[in-house]
Amino acid sequence: MSATASNALPIVQFRSRPGTVDLAWGHPDPATLPIREWAQACVGALRRYGGSALAYGHPNGPGPLVEWLVDRLGRTDGRAPDPPRIFVTAGASHALDLVAGLLCRSGDTVLVDAPTYHLAFRVLADHGVTLAPTPADRDGIDPAATRDLVARLRREGRRVPLLYLVPTFGNPTGRSLAEPRRAELVAVAEQTGLVLVEDDTYRELAYDGPAPPSLYSAAEDGAVIRLGSFAKTVAPGLRLGWLTAAPALVAALAGRGYIDSGGGVNHTNALSMAEFATAGAYDRHLDRVRARYRGQRDALVSAVHRHLPEVTFTTPAGGWFLWLRLPAPIGATALLPYADTNGVSYLPGTHFFVTDTGDTHLRLSFSLFAPDQLEEGTRRLARAMTQLGSAPEPGRPQ
């Protein structure tokens, strides 16, 4: 059977640039996706649940996946949620959109970590809110300064419903917020009523030991909504994730009009995932991808040390990204056309801030490429930096 469709319309989101080691994409290598095991899970779920696997699903998500999540989170996080605290979503981006739809009103000010996941900005902005960066230093969000900022904004009459952050193996930095700051930030949320929306997408991709407990697991009900995902651990095309939150918030989400109308937002896939997970395929696949990504991280870290000695960075203990600080006066935006010319690409740091900053940094994603390609990409980046450094007019490719 042919491996591709005969028509010319695109199938996937990724746009390949032949000849380019494109380190801009936070996507998995399609060759690593669990094709055979997922097919077995689909067949198994349809056999086990019959018509119930194809009927309108329970709005909160089907019981078998919720049960498995309770068990799994009890082993990978600081505390197991109980079922009324779990809601199955159509992916973390969908979850963020749902949560913003519930908590935000047009005109609100929403805080975002600085830097943080750039595409979350647009999800939030679609709800008519103004985005403001949280005060942060090199160790991440500053909880006391965040408390002051919230107080100031509210004194000015602004609603400040939530703060979005990726505190564990973050995008783009790969870093995790240190435990004392986690506790302080949770306390700020509990005291001010600010809801922390904790994007916990990368928890399972821990390479050097367990991930720190989530903010959610340390917080009182209502202070944190934690977004989980199967996009990085199993497959992004499934559009399947979950969130953990206070029972009242889970009930409010399940009661949204469109979920009341259509039932569980990704029911059939959720039951296939329950089958995949309880059959042991989740653990086996996660072991494989964790080993693979660990190897890719190590390869990229070592290549950067070797070929880009003037660049500084913190080795990430998990996730998909390296956050490089460029040697002054090189700017990530000015470097990009030189990189393109040399067959490598990345995202300039400016993408990850809502204010005009970040050009001192760039993000490399190591999820999509094998170690030798990561090495080659780094070599090309070094060449681009040399060319930019010797260019007669910085900022223009020669």
Next chain:
Amino acid sequence: MSATASNALPIVQFRSRPGTVDLAWGHPDPATLPIREWAQACVGALRRYGGSALAYGHPNGPGPLVEWLVDRLGRTDGRAPDPPRIFVTAGASHALDLVAGLLCRSGDTVLVDAPTYHLAFRVLADHGVTLAPTPADRDGIDPAATRDLVARLRREGRRVPLLYLVPTFGNPTGRSLAEPRRAELVAVAEQTGLVLVEDDTYRELAYDGPAPPSLYSAAEDGAVIRLGSFAKTVAPGLRLGWLTAAPALVAALAGRGYIDSGGGVNHTNALSMAEFATAGAYDRHLDRVRARYRGQRDALVSAVHRHLPEVTFTTPAGGWFLWLRLPAPIGATALLPYADTNGVSYLPGTHFFVTDTGDTHLRLSFSLFAPDQLEEGTRRLARAMTQLGSAPEPGRPQ
């Protein structure tokens, strides 16, 4: 292998009431869902598309499904859309939520057909809009009066971005808007800039000949957004549908923050559906369910004629519903407790209006039950009506 999960958390949305013929639910009988064929489609899509079936999907929907929709709609509707006019959704309810998120602002007035699909009211209301009924008579929406209403509301300073309706085999009436009114309504939309959101969920469930061409197929770009669904034709748990609209609107949906972040909203299932459809399973299954629902419609129509001679209704040429007018002075709300006592249920007509009206009608859904159960349910309903009619104090069960 056991047919049910061992845990107590619910799997599906449907809540069974043992002993009751519950004609309130617009759900398919789980026994009719294409379990074996869907399993084959999942396996086939994973074999054909490999990792591309599990990767982040193209935001507009994967090419193979879009291509099939172009072909299918060319055969079942007045005009085939081209690919830039198609967007694959996570079901019609999701589509309505997406469209409302794009077109509505808090404080807008949104028009809804009267009567129409009740759960759409809540989807729209989640966007902070006020709902107002369109002027309608026994033949459905009155286009000229609708034009006047829009003009009046706008003179009063209201934004009136859209009108929601189910013009083909409608929910709850089962009726289709007559062709002259379709043309007039489309002209009103084209002239006023009111967007018609055409919920076309039931088009394929035509029992007495082809469905009328959609409003979409007769309109200029921008006047109509048509929502399609696989929930009724294949399986609701998949949460898969599509819409057809102007290219600019499709591009705006594909550019929503959460879709840019997560890619196609139901990618893996969309490719499985492409496989299901191109393998011929869609046509075979649709033939089966159409014959089945036609038989169920005929059984219910005949049972109502036999057991409820004082009730009036129009036999629906498609869809899932019978819309009964009760003989005065019986009200659907007063009748409901008598129905419950007799082991039958339905939705009172009041559900389907945003104003305080509709108690003269009730909706029976024939999708979920076999002909003998529909007959028995009707017999019970007749008993309930007799009991209410002879009750000392109407409105209280004896």
